[in-house]
Amino acid sequence: MFYQTHLRSIALILALGFLAIYASFGSYFAREIVVEITILAILAISLDFCAGFGGMVSLCHGAIMGIAAYVFTIMGVKLGWPSLPSATLGLLAAVLFSGMVGWVTARTSGIFFIMATLAFGQMAYTFFFKSRWLGGDDGMGGISRFDLSWLGLDLNDALVFALLGVGVLFLVYVVASILLRSGFGRVLCGIHSNENRMQAMGVNTAKHKALAMACSGFMAGMAGIIAAQHTLYISPELLIWTVSGEVLLVVILGGIGTLVGPVIGAIILIMMKHELSNYTDYWHMIVGVVLILAVLAGGRGVYGQIEVWLEAFFKPQAPKEPKEPTESKEKEQDLA
Amino acid sequence: MLKVDQLSKDFGGLQVIRDLSFQVADGERRVILGPNGAGKTTLFHLLTGVKQASSGNISYAGTDISAMDAVGRASIGIARSYQKNNLFENLTIRENLMLAASAATGKSNWFIRDASLHADVKTRIEETAEMVALSDQLDMMVNAISYGNRRQLEVGLALATKPSLLLMDEPTSGVGPAMIDRFHHLLDSLPRDITILIIEHDMDLAFSIADRITVLNFGEKVFEGTPAETRGNATVRQIYLGEAK
Amino acid sequence: MKSILKNLVVIGGLAVGIHMPAFADTKVGLVLPYTGTYAALGNAITEGFNMAIDEAGRSDEFTIITEDTEAKPPVGLAKARKLVLQDKVDVMVGVVSSGVLGAMRDFVHQAEVPLIVANAGNNLATGENCSPYIVRVSFSNGQINRPMGTWMAENGVKTVYTLAPDYSAGHQMISSFSAAFTAAGGEVLGSEFTPFGQTKDFGPYLANAQASGAEAIFVFYAGGGAINFVKQYGSFDIKTPLYGSGFLTSPLYVAAEGEAAIGVRASLHYIPTLETPENKAFVEAFMARYGTMPSEYSVQGYDAGLALMAAVDQGGTDSQSIAAALPKVSYVGPRGALEIDPATNNIVQNIYVYDTVMENGALTQKLIDTISSVRDDVAGCQM
């Protein structure tokens, strides 16, 4: 169950503060990195929302993001709509797609849910890959950034764009935390914990899960709009399943089910990738080793582990900490 | 009033419930007796809609609910507790009760407000905790409390939805005599506007709380009557009580 | 070892600048894939490029920064931005996949930093979407396949069945081939596009191609796909002769294809067995340096290096002047005489039709025909 603890608030402020400072005082490329981190972090929050709290480990979040980006671009570039309505429609498309996926896959769980979402994601990927009208695998360009001059903001300025990205990340975090604290979010955690009991208490869990996926789709859609605005170019590459795999990696690396962990995971992964690729072409291996070590160290992720340590430090008999064996047993049943 | 009419259920070739008919009046305490494999738990599955009957009808409060699914039946006030603990293991007792309360009061559709802060939900959590004697452990994780306390919470989860019809599947299974007394007390204290069906193996408890008793054997109703009548019935003695002694 | 640069022919009275002092430091950004499917290509191009610079003894003159695109469009674009906006490079070299080129195109055009394309063959990059800042020294998809269409029709092939992976480059390769083939009187009896990156088993498609009754099969496959295709074609013992875009039997992959590659006819802008003094010197130098035969990708990197140096020699000191000088580059290199067409900024070069043959126990390329100075149409390009 989600609680916006002080520790989480502090971690979030530190993470966002770091991004803002890094963008403000860093070089041009630092700003690019900050935007990349924001996009990945938003996507990771979106995935943590449904995977960490709803137990729906989706492998189609890349596709959801891509659909938002594509619809946004089709409306703006191909049909000449103004950017705000295009973005709204893009978000709507993402919400509808992920809600639909959530609805039809509601009966599956564990690896079956993962595979089902993979299937839907890959179908969307193939659709855009094969659409000659949309440039196929070459993708589409010609996107322009939002005109926020009425706010005195020039989005073509890398710093402004990066800071705005951080702002949107904060907003998405707030949306996710409000949703998770609401009655809806509480019940979502209940479904994750024990779906059949939740049904026995009168909750239509299929509908609930579909709605949760739709909410998650909204957040992933936000990432898609920023991604399109950032690169001013989109390609089916956005939708491919490995993108979703990377997001999952970020969520786990940071700490699944903590909401702020994924933000930290995104910072770590992108920074590590850029630093490592300067030195070696074999950085995948290092990422792999880090991933293995992270799981061997307890699987709580970087932030998750810190949270456990700090909670133990401040309240020696913290009642919130779940017991290890029961949890893993429960998860095992989840998959079987 | 709960009305079960000609209910049958078969799995493959096996008839688990056959031609079962009975009625339970509002506010009644009805104990279901029967040896293992008599179809008691299956009857509960059929009543709560987890499984669909092969034939026959169930009606509750004047409406036919035979075709209604589990979620629908829960939302018209039918709640159950389970024979094997079926709790939210990695959450606290408070959170468990809160989920039940929010589910039953439609707070699951609140997208912004925190249901656990709502006065309605809060009082219900406290009231229920009081009823099942868990008030002093509200913030304990379920996987850290004793087995007996989990049995209490099992009933608490059902009660927190404020049901009008409560099905309890062996609430005292696996607990010691002291705990059975507690359950006795709990059952006595439940308000009379709740109709209760209870599967119970502890004879003393069963006979002292029941208004009427229905005895099942091999999926069939073999007897129905008051505790006193049941005690005196030869068939029941033979197939059930005899066996128990 | 004789420097290849000595073979540079100067056209238009511009001075060759071998003796130019290395004061003007030029920053070059290499944007190539070093991980993922195209890592081998990125490495081959880098090898060729480095060799050109080193051979000329001008490595102090150029600061080279390499960036890995992972062959992913967004990554490639981010890396290009980094090179231009942070590292302030004067010129970029690279791009293997058309998708990455597509992603970078608008940015390069607006940033006005020249990009020397060393592989990506997307027709549009020097067609509809051409830019004064994008100069291609590799090939265009049409350039390689159009001449082959005409050549096959003229050399007695009446009907073909075509196969290619289902992605943009596949479609461009096949459509330019088919257009030229039909224009020269041939007929395309059937055409199939196989799912990109997924297809491992070509058995079903080969059976289809055979059943079509066409006189020849024409395909475009590259990399692992090319190896699979040729080997499977060989194992089925298909009598219909196989023709293809030269990437099919590229020297990089032909060893893995084995005997199945024998007799496959293909067209390409470079084969390492060209009997010209320039190429012999190049191959010898390349073998000495890296111990392997050069491939068309190595040559593309090499020529990117030569073109860059030639542009610098013609007075290119910064982005603008290099961009202005690049279209004027022309010389005879390993692949023969080449020049940049100022109307499209695409290379004008020979296309070679060759056979793969077994010679002294090793597979090698045997030149059959040369189509000289193939120039792309100005297809909607406005500079």
Place this chain on the structure above:
Amino acid sequence: MDASFWLLQCLNAMQYSMLLFLLSIGLTVIFGLMHFVNLAHASLYMLGAYFGISVSAMTGQFWLAFMLSPIIVTCIGAVLYFTLIDRMRGAGPMNQVLVTFGLIFVILDLVRLGWGDIALGLEAPAELSHTVSFWGISYPAYRLFIIALGLVVMISMWVVLRRTQIGAMIRASVENADMAASLGINVGRLFFLVFCFGCALAGLAGVAAAPIFSATTTMGITILIPTLIVVVIGGLGSLEGAITGSLIIGFLETFGAVLLPSLSAVLTYMLLAAVLVFRPQGLIPARG
């Protein structure tokens, strides 16, 4: 397109099915027994192909490579078992998926370091490099060999699982590992044996596939998804499921390519989605 054309395509479909079967059976049995989703299974397949190529290049003996490569892969599997896999049992599926996902990255880069980025090929052995003619078609002998290999493995697995002591032990452990342990079955050793056997099959599939498909660094990742689809469609942990799944996917992809080429890229995914929506546990689940 006459009857011989369809026969040819059926053989193509069978050949592809059998390769998928060799890969998926290992994955599914490991899952059924240990509840472990080993994504790195496909990386072992890749290693099988690369070791096969190396052994064959060093000795010039295809059949030696064919024998040795699965053994080498099994040894690597055993090392992985003791360093990681055994430790990760009971750590929850999420963590298992991630650890093996990390392994994919590591093995991928190790292969790049060891063999380079360029695709490599392996020649089919001389005695199988011809084509066989029958019923009006001629078909590569090597492909027939793969079909035969798959069928032999399939039948022997069925016999072992249904008719032998160890098969009974495996089935009992799939049914209920705790119960099996209480009956005196050394479940830990059984797990290890089955895991090694799965690795050997993955290595075998790799070296068997190398003469048809080239060995590339991405071959593991590319085959992973179809294999997972086979296993999930069939129902995790069941032998019959793996057989059914690989036949369905093999025939669907082959005839999809022939009959519905424009849809062939998504046919498999459409089937997967449809199966999971209507039968969320797969077609033939291991239990119940």
